[in-house]
Amino acid sequence: MTGPRFTPLSASLPATVPFVGPETQERLTGRAFRARLGANESLFGPSPKAIAAMERAAKDAWMYGDPEVHNLRAALAAHHGVTPAHIVVGEGIDGLLGYLLRLLVGPGDAVVTSAGAYPTFNFHVAGFGGTLFRVPYAGDHEDPHALLAKAAEVGAKLVYFANPDNPMGSWHGAAAVEAMVAAVPEGCVLLLDEAYCDLAPAGTVPVIAADDPRVIRMRTFSKGYGLAGLRVGYAIGAPGLIGAFDKVRNHFGLGRVAQAGALAALADQDWLGSVKMHVEAGRGAIARIATENGLVPLPSATNFVTVDCGQDGDHARAVLAGLVTRGVFVRMPGVAPLDRCIRISVGGPAEMEVLAAVLPEVLTELLAAG
Amino acid sequence: MTGPRFTPLSASLPATVPFVGPETQERLTGRAFRARLGANESLFGPSPKAIAAMERAAKDAWMYGDPEVHNLRAALAAHHGVTPAHIVVGEGIDGLLGYLLRLLVGPGDAVVTSAGAYPTFNFHVAGFGGTLFRVPYAGDHEDPHALLAKAAEVGAKLVYFANPDNPMGSWHGAAAVEAMVAAVPEGCVLLLDEAYCDLAPAGTVPVIAADDPRVIRMRTFSKGYGLAGLRVGYAIGAPGLIGAFDKVRNHFGLGRVAQAGALAALADQDWLGSVKMHVEAGRGAIARIATENGLVPLPSATNFVTVDCGQDGDHARAVLAGLVTRGVFVRMPGVAPLDRCIRISVGGPAEMEVLAAVLPEVLTELLAAG
Missing domain, CATH: 3.90.1150.10 (Aspartate Aminotransferase, domain 1)
Incomplete structure (x- = not known):
């Protein structure tokens, strides 16, 4: 056999x-x-209110979570001044990275990141057969110019940029990121990983038009909100890209306890x-x-x-x-x-x-x- | 742009x-x-002990869940008389179905199921570009002979068989499933979805050698254990196939609350x-x-x-x-x-x-x- x-x-x-x-x-x-x-x-x-919400939800764990994650997406949309169609919630940023790579990158497609940046992104690029190009950090900062130049050179479909950065902790101001968005090459998407932005100084988070098709932002409840063990991340982007996640995501992947905890955490600013x-x-x-x-x-x-x-x-x-x-x-x-x-x-x-x-x-x- | x-x-x-x-x-x-x-x-x-375990875990939700899901896999291995290398835990059977399809099925690869069986399986087959062949039910039962005959005919890489069945509630006895395993065509894997087996009459669950490379079984905490909203499923199979899930799965996808709840639920037989x-x-x-x-x-x-x-x-x-x-x-x-x-x-x-x-x-x- x-x-x-x-x-x-x-x-x-x-x-x-x-x-x-x-x-x-x-x-x-x-x-x-x-x-x-x-x-x-x-x-x-996490917020004591999030803990209480999870405790309350535990006895209801016999019910599947809402596959549309309606209440949490509505709250996130209000929080960010966008519509629910601009938001997809997933099993942590890690889960969303997998879905995004699956949507955009197949064997041989070019992707760009920084040498030494988030390894899980690289794991997913390899997992879908993408060809990963790495540019060096510049003075312990990710280098927007080098990233975009490499993306243009290799015709990348996706370029990864974390702000603030992990593992160096460095960051660029909002204006630098906004300039980066404006310079994304044709046909490339900027993946802006903002996992740590809740903890960054004022002036770090860029203003990006909700319908801008060149960028997708990723956020998480794992860092500032203290819910790493709940596995809730989300992406903000234009509805054309965000809606495509429905083609591939695990629709019942967000459990009832997770949705309840994240919703309460968001409410406790x-x-x-x-x-x-x-x-x-x-x-x-x-x-x-x-x-x-x-x-x-x-x-x-x-x-x-x-x-x-x-x-x-x-x-x-x-x-x-x-x-x-x-x-x-x-x-x-x-x-x-x-x-x-x-x-x-x-x-x-x-x-x-x-x-x-x-x-x-x-x-x-x-x-x-x- | x-x-x-x-x-x-x-x-x-x-x-x-x-x-x-x-x-x-x-x-x-x-x-x-x-x-x-x-x-x-x-x-x-769910078991009151599982509820209590989730409540206790809620305050620890700031910690990522163990990416190896060690304790739960060890307990499941003991429960089933296999080793942890025979077990992979994932975000519900739905999540595991996605990983399995990704591992085995690419564009044009043949897959077989029953017409009217679990739609989420079909979603994942389509999602990875597989070609799905459907055989009819026989008298409100999934038809093992028709499934295997079609699998042999089209050279299927994977054949889906749920026992007990959803949506009809019907089932085959263990001997029929064991005969089916014995007759799986060369190069084909039998995906045995046993989501409902915890609720089935004695004599429904087949004996399958742990190292048999022709079959992968899927189980869940969503049905009998009453934890649909926690999203914990697992697969049992030969280590060669089970280990391959590590190549593609969301390694931190099983949160701390989910692991704690499932472990306590399993313990409360x-x-x-x-x-x-x-x-x-x-x-x-x-x-x-x-x-x-x-x-x-x-x-x-x-x-x-x-x-x-x-x-x-x-x-x-x-x-x-x-x-x-x-x-x-x-x-x-x-x-x-x-x-x-x-x-x-x-x-x-x-x-x-x-x-x-x-x-x-x-x-x-x-x-x-x-």
């Missing part, structure tokens, strides 16, 4: 994937992390405001700890701080390994020269205390070994 | 899709349904047993109501009863419209001759009372009009 006949594309995809959660590391070591600062989750949690203040304070705390240890914190518009360890990737990987071994879950960029840095999510006072205690131990040990 | 350049396949897909939830109908009429009996949800709800008893009683109640009204209830191994309205599809559609208009949400098969029937999910006493009151009104009105 023979096995399944995979498509040539799926047969060609790598069997190992880059998604290793902290739980996997905890199982390997047999110890729970003391500080969970590696996945840019919001340690300040005061909570988001307080999280933003905690995050600003937390960025300051990480920066102080880094500086006290002779490392250089990079400016950040996100809920993490990327810290320059001052040497090459091998050194930063050793610092990261030392932190992880001591129970501090952190991650780092995967590509040089960004990989001279480690990336530390903002935590509360308890986590910052752990970091402050552990980081000097790690650096001292490396100095002694080095 | 131009818009997005869709792939030829996605551009060719229909913009309208068959997913209309009861909430959409409620918004159109401005009235809530009195009895929600159309989506084969479990009106007996007593609850599942009590639901099964309620469902059996409910099938009896629907059968009585149907019979009292001169209609013919079909035997069912599921949490719904398909009721033969005794005439053609137009008549059944009129009966369905009458029920819906009076606040009873039900659905019906979409293809003749199955569409002489309507499909009524099992409810509790309150819903059965509504059905008993409304059905004679509808039939009397149709008789008067007819």
Whole structure:
């Protein structure tokens, strides 16, 4: 008897994937992390009103969620000053990225991103057979000009741009992004990943006409709203592109608990405001700890701080390994020269205390070994 | 400025899709349904232990769910006597169907199902460009021989078979399914959708060797476990096929609340047993109501009863419209001759009372009009 006949594309995809959660590391070591600062989750949690809404929805979980996600889309439309036809909600930005690639990119189609930017985007490009072109960061920032020049050169169907950026935490002001939108090459769509924009300084979020067919924005409840474990993201764009998601999406993919939690979270903008203040304070705390240890914190518009360890990737990987071994879950960029840095999510006072205690131990040990 | 350049396949897909939830109908009429009996949800709800687990997990929703879904996969493996490498968990069976089609089926590849069987499967076949062949039901049962004969004839990569069946509620015994597995043509995979098997009589679930590469089984927490709104399904199969899902799935797609709820639901087999008893009683109640009204209830191994309205599809559609208009949400098969029937999910006493009151009104009105 023979096995399944995979498509040539799926047969060609790598069997190992880059998604290793902290739980996997905890199982390997047999110890729970003391500080969970590696996945840019919001340690300040979701709004108590969102928690209450999820608790209330739990007993109703026997009912499928509304496949049109009507109430949440209506609320998001009102929040953003667009119509529900401009909004599609999906299983996190990750899920929406998969759908978008499926809609636009087939074998050999050109796509552009930055070398070292969001790996899950690259996973989906490869998954649909796209050809990915990477341009370097410019001074720890994604480089709008290089991205668009490469997109024009290779006739890209899609160009990925995160603002603020992950993994560097850097950002461009609204005017720069607006200029980028205006310069998108014919037939190319700008995918503007704004996962962290809720935590960015005023003046970061561009004004983009709701019906502009050249751009699709992605937002999430995973960062500022503190609902990473609920899996709710959304995209804002022209109805022609947004409506096409209905051709391919998992229509009942947004559960009842998820819809209820996200709706309540959106309604509690005061909570988001307080999280933003905690995050600003937390960025300051990480920066102080880094500086006290002779490392250089990079400016950040996100809920993490990327810290320059001052040497090459091998050194930063050793610092990261030392932190992880001591129970501090952190991650780092995967590509040089960004990989001279480690990336530390903002935590509360308890986590910052752990970091402050552990980081000097790690650096001292490396100095002694080095 | 131009818009997005869709792939030829996605551009060719229909913009309208068959997913209309009861909430959409409620918004159109401005009235809530009195009895929600159309989506084969479990009106007996999830286990109170699952509800408690979801409530506990709600405050932890700031953390991503484990991308390996380790604990739930381990528990499922123990439950089924296989290893975690034989199990993939996804965003409902619907989500897993999408991944499976993506792995196996590209433009022009042949796939076989029954005319009138699960429409979401067909949605995914079309979505990946497959060529779908349909064979008729035989006496309100899916027809294993016809399915396999067609699969052999067209060189199908995949053949869909639900046991018990939706929308007819019929089933084959384990031996018939085991014989079907033994006869799967070379290079074809049998997709055995067992969404309703938790509610079926003893002797329905076949024994299939864990490493058999010819079959993949799909199960769900949406039916017997009463967690449709949580979106957790899983597939059981040989590790070669199951492992391939990692190439394409949304690795963080299973949220923390969903994993916690499903794990607690699985652990409460007593609850599942009590639901099964309620469902059996409910099938009896629907059968009585149907019979009292001169209609013919079909035997069912599921949490719904398909009721033969005794005439053609137009008549059944009129009966369905009458029920819906009076606040009873039900659905019906979409293809003749199955569409002489309507499909009524099992409810509790309150819903059965509504059905008993409304059905004679509808039939009397149709008789008067007819």
